[in-house]
Amino acid sequence: MISLSKYHFRQIPQSFACLVFLSQSQKIRPAPSEEVVPLRFGIQGFGLFRADAGPYPDIFRTVRSAGFRLLEPCIAFGPVPGFERMIWPADQVGPLLQEALDSGLAVESCHVFADNLSACVPRMAELAGQFGIRQFVVKTPPDMSPLSLQQAALQYMDLADSLAGFGAGLLIHNEAEDIRTRVRGKTAYEYLLDLCLGKVGAQVDAGWAMIAGEDPVRLLWRNAHRVQSLHWKDFRGSEETRIGAGELPAEACFQFARAMGIPQIADQDSFPGGVSADLDSVYSFLNGMVQTREKSVSYLNTYDIETGEIRTLHRFDRVIEAPNWLRNENAMLYNSGGRIWRYDIASGAETLVDTGICTGCNNDHVVAPDESAFAVSHGNVTPEEGYTSRIYVIPMSGGQARLVTPESPSYLHGWSPDGKELAYCAFRTVGGSTEVDIYTIPADGSAPEKRLTQGGFNDGPEYSPDGRYIWFNSTRSGLMQIWRMKADGSEQTRMTSDDRNNWFAHVSPDGKKAVYLSYRRGDLDPREHLPNMQVELWLMNSDGSDRKRIVSFFGGQGSINVNSWAGDSRQFAFISYELLY
Incomplete structure (x- = not known):
């Protein structure tokens, strides 16, 4: 079993060659009026245009x-008789790439x-500068002898150095034969990657790996x-089939790509159900996995803002989420499997809390505030x-649940x-x-709800300790950023302004930090805000200064x-995860 332990957490101390350009029990939310595009899904052009x-x-x-946002076409710098439809001639590629961009598709790879x-x-x-193409991927040469692979590695490393001069990189794409062929105890594909001494990356086609007899995961x-980058191709036996209808271990491959934050390119050589119908099916299949968390374990951690010390209190062989640190006693609440659990910090024991009819708690x-009750x-x-x-x-203490919001969906913060x-x-x-x-x-639910924001996607509202403000996060400025407003909805002020997507600001009990x-x-x-990804925690003063x-x-x-702060305003709790493959 291969473990993702290195992604648990780390503290921040202050011949005709072919290339490829490449550049959650969770809260489940219905789509808003503007379409949500959760991950970087793309389609390869060769089979599509054929x-x-x-x-x-x-x-x-x-x-x-259909939902795809990336297009990966093929481009030829030279004649390709009979393939002009699927492989665009270099003198036509500019207008075609521009048409793709005008249609809302990004071209990070070709x-x-x-x-x-x-x-x-x-x-x-020129293409990289004009159209945003950033990475190139070469294929393993047909001759997979050690001598030929050494020659290819020298050429590819030289090419990678040239590409780096304008901010691009070089990857190698596998097919079945370079996975099936072994060179000195390794696949020819990995042998070539090793020879490139880290200068060249990999674009793995999971389907070709599977058909070659290799476990793609x-x-x-x-x-x-x-x-x-991950290429999706699927097979049933030796026959290619629609992605999601074959034998590829899809959830495991998907979790890898999501964890690494890499593009996922659907690569079908045929569309037996018709292009439109198959594109819809493939996108729905991929998008349907965005919250999958199979083979995940959880760690309950605390962070000390004065010393920077991280303590891992407990490992759970299941997904737990969202700790609340009780301030009147040495315990926490969290959800798992639709239920609320109580964790005693001193003994490490957990107890299931009776939540009445609420067995689908997210x-x-x-x-x-007085810890006489909790809301879910x-x-x-x-x-x-x-x-x-x-x-x-x-x-x-648990027991009968009292409804507060008759309208749905409503997510408490x-x-x-x-x-x-x-x-x-x-919503x-x-x-x-x-x-x-x-x-x-x-x-007590005695009056109708009151709307405080308009515009953008707004989430995560939480009161400041003095009750004067509500902190929240919003996309109204483009990316998701942290905002703050008066408790009546006035004076909405942006608190973060950076090149990241920031969620769920939690203010310390003394009101000094978030x-x-x-x-x-x-x-x-x-x-x-998806699970099992590479993320960060940031700390700032409650006026937005000294962010780190x-x-x-x-x-x-x-x-x-x-909110998971301890009552001393010195520590907070968070959950990290590990994938086991």
Whole structure:
């Protein structure tokens, strides 16, 4: 079994050649009116353009409407008789790439065919500068003898050095034969990568690896330090089939790509169900895995902001999420499997809390200021409403749950210090479209909810300890950033402004500090916070000053969705995760 232990957490101390350009029990939310694009899914152009003889702009629109955001075409610097439809001639590529961009598709990668790789570098530089192409991938040469592979490695390293001069990189793409062929105890593919001395990365085609008899999951993790893109191809027996309909271990491959934050390119040589229908099916299949967390274990950790010390309190052989640190006793609450659990810090024992009818609790739960009760977001799926989430209040000792928000979906994040009001994120139909905003409601549910925000995707509302402010996160400025407003919704002020997606600011009990979760830009849509990714925790003063990264770890959804500060304002809790493959 291969473990992702190195991604647990780390503290931050202050012949005709072919190339390829490449550049969650979770909260489940319905799509808002603007389409959410969670990860970087793309489509390879060769089979697509062979299957669809229509005008390219129409194909681009079909790809975009299916949900894909990346297009990976093939480009030829030289004649390719009979393949001009699938491999674009160099003198036509500019207008075609521009049409793809105009259709809403990014081109971070493309296969390039050329007799002389070095002679193509100037033109590659032009394409990279004009269209955002950043990485190139070469194939293993047909002759896989040690001598030939050594020669190829020297050529590829020289090419990688040239590409680096304009900010691009070089990858190697595998097929079946270079996985099947062994050279000195390794696959020819990995042998060639080793010869390149770390200058060249890998683009792994999981389907070709499987058909060659290699476990694609082991291949991916074995080369995790150099895989920069995943190609999806699927087979049933020896016959290629639609992606998701074959024997590829899809969830394991997907979790690898999500963990590494790399593009995922669907590569089908045929579309037996028709291009539009197959594109829809493939995208739905890939997108349907964004919250998968199979083979995940959880670690409950604390962080000391004065010393920087991280303590791992417990390892759980299941997914736990969103710790609440009780301030009147040495214990925490968290959710797992739709239920709320209580963890005693001194003994390490956990106890299931009786939540009555609320057996679908997600990672949005908070504790009453006097700790006499806690509130949960409880969801289920019904034929009438689909997925629902409503807020309930439950006695701290457990028991009958009391409904607060009849409207759904509602996701709780804050309880006012005076105990009178709850703040939450809600999806509501406004003017015929679904809007995602911050709402408040009396904790006893005695009055209608009040909408506080408009514009963008707004989430994670939490009261400051003095009750004057509500902190939240919003995409109104583009990326997800941390904001703060008066408790009545006035004076909405941006608190972070950087090139990352920042979620869930939690203010310390003394009101002096705020910790928040941060994703890398480009790893996912700003409106999504997915699990099992490379993320960071940042700490800042409550006026937004002195922001600093404090921990980099493997987590995301469930790590710190709700306030987890200890009563001394010195420590907070968070969950990190580990994948076991």
